[in-house]
Amino acid sequence: MLRNASDSWGAPAKLFHWVTAALILAQIALGVMAASWRVSPTKIELFFWHKSTGMLILALVALRLLWRLANPPPEFPSGIAAWERAAARLSHLLLYALMIALPVTGWIVNSASNVPFRIFWLIPLPAIVAPDEPTADLVALVHGGLFVLLALVLVAHTGAALRHHFVKRNTVLVRMLPGTWRTP
Amino acid sequence: MKAMVAFLELCGLLAFAPRPAQGADWKMDPAGSKLEFVATFEKTAAPGVFKEFDARLRFDPDKPAGGGLDVTVKVTSADMNIADANKEIRGKDWFDYAAFPQAEFRSTDLRRIEGNRYVAHGTLLLKGVKQPVEVPFTWTYSADGAVMEGELTVKRGAFGIGAGEWAASNVIGADVKVKFKVKLRKAG
Numbered sequence: 001m002l003r004n005a006s007d008s009w010g011a012p013a014k015l016f017h018w019v020t021a022a023l024i025l026a027q028i029a030l031g032v033m034a035a036s037w038r039v040s041p042t043k044i045e046l047f048f049w050h051k052s053t054g055m056l057i058l059a060l061v062a063l064r065l066l067w068r069l070a071n072p073p074p075e076f077p078s079g080i081a082a083w084e085r086a087a088a089r090l091s092h093l094l095l096y097a098l099m100i101a102l103p104v105t106g107w108i109v110n111s112a113s114n115v116p117f118r119i120f121w122l123i124p125l126p127a128i129v130a131p132d133e134p135t136a137d138l139v140a141l142v143h144g145g146l147f148v149l150l151a152l153v154l155v156a157h158t159g160a161a162l163r164h165h166f167v168k169r170n171t172v173l174v175r176m177l178p179g180t181w182r183t184p
Numbered sequence: 185m186k187a188m189v190a191f192l193e194l195c196g197l198l199a200f201a202p203r204p205a206q207g208a209d210w211k212m213d214p215a216g217s218k219l220e221f222v223a224t225f226e227k228t229a230a231p232g233v234f235k236e237f238d239a240r241l242r243f244d245p246d247k248p249a250g251g252g253l254d255v256t257v258k259v260t261s262a263d264m265n266i267a268d269a270n271k272e273i274r275g276k277d278w279f280d281y282a283a284f285p286q287a288e289f290r291s292t293d294l295r296r297i298e299g300n301r302y303v304a305h306g307t308l309l310l311k312g313v314k315q316p317v318e319v320p321f322t323w324t325y326s327a328d329g330a331v332m333e334g335e336l337t338v339k340r341g342a343f344g345i346g347a348g349e350w351a352a353s354n355v356i357g358a359d360v361k362v363k364f365k366v367k368l369r370k371a372g
Contacts, residue, residue, distance in 0.1 A: 039268075039272060040349055041349055041350060041352060041354070041355040041356070044225070044226065044355050044356075045226075045355060048226045113266060113267065113268065114265050114266045115225065115230075115266055115268075115269075116225050116226075116228040116229060116230045117226065117228060118226070118227070118228045121226065121227050121228075124228070131265055131266075133267040136267070
């Protein structure tokens with residue numbers, strides 16, 4: 001089942017969700033380590049993988065949004081309050097916005113700091129701003145701030161999914177799990 | 185008396201010694217000259233320049249033997265246009281600006297390869313290390329002088345550029361390309 005149905009996600013949507021989830025967790029670890037490591041070849045390696053993964057996430061998000069446009073998400077199960085629907089919509093909107101804004105601000109930092117970089121050693125990343133140290137420093141701060149916001153939204157997203165499953169006992173979590181899950 | 189004879193013989197020898205072929209003396213015009221280096225950073229070219237350097241040359245393109253090339257580079261004028269890299273390369277592991285602010289290349293062995301292509305065999309003194317280096321170049325006369333242009337590859341490790349953990353070449357490559365374009369005017 002490829003396309004989303006009114007009560008379940010199709011396989012591509014699930015794949016996008018879990019691959020992105022895994023990449024984002026790896027990306028957070030890489031970013032935190034890269035930023036805090038002392039200046040050394042290891043620090044440069046960490047940044048290299050962080051930047052490459054970030055560009056991969058950006059590309060995946062673009063594809064994912066296209067897929068989502070062509071495939072409306074399933075409807076909320078019954079028993080979801082208006083505030084819960086609003087909170088879900090807002091957090092999903094924020095997640096998409098952050099999955100774009102974080103790689104883009106990272107890209108700006110890389111351009112402004114003028115560090116030569118090819119994604120996974122293959123694709124040269126074109127500069128989107130001119131080399132300028134104050135710009136690099138400022139946008140790096142914004143990047144860090146957006147990361148904190150992402151961490152908060154991820155906690156809310158995960159917490160909400162667990163609440164749907166264990167407290168509200170609805171299908172919101174299981175219908176995103178791999179494989180086919182029968183509605184109880 | 186013996187010393188006197190020896191002295192006179194020495195004077196005689198000097199007087200009759202064949203004079204080296206004297207080419208013209210050339211001075212560098214900094215405005216038209218450029219000295220670049222291209223390091224690699226995660227297998228991607230990371231270019232930089234030495235903003236201040238000087239070259240002096242005694243050279244006759246038709247008779248390169250007997251000429252000489254003398255280049256001094258103000259290592260502390262290196263600029264990679266990357267703020268973090270510029271801070272880093274000053275340090276002991278890299279150029280060590282404090283101890284070795286200047287590099288020199290000296291050659292008294294200039295040879296023609298063919299046509300306008302030549303090579304200067306000489307010694308590069310960089311970060312306190314002397315190594316034999318071959319500098320190939322082309323020679324082109326211009327309206328107001330001549331232009332010497334070429335490039336060579338230097339192994340940074342041979343000069344201790346990138347010491348300790350930086351010696352590994354997987355992140356910062358072992359080879360550094362050096363490119364130069366030197367505009368020369370006849371001196372005197």
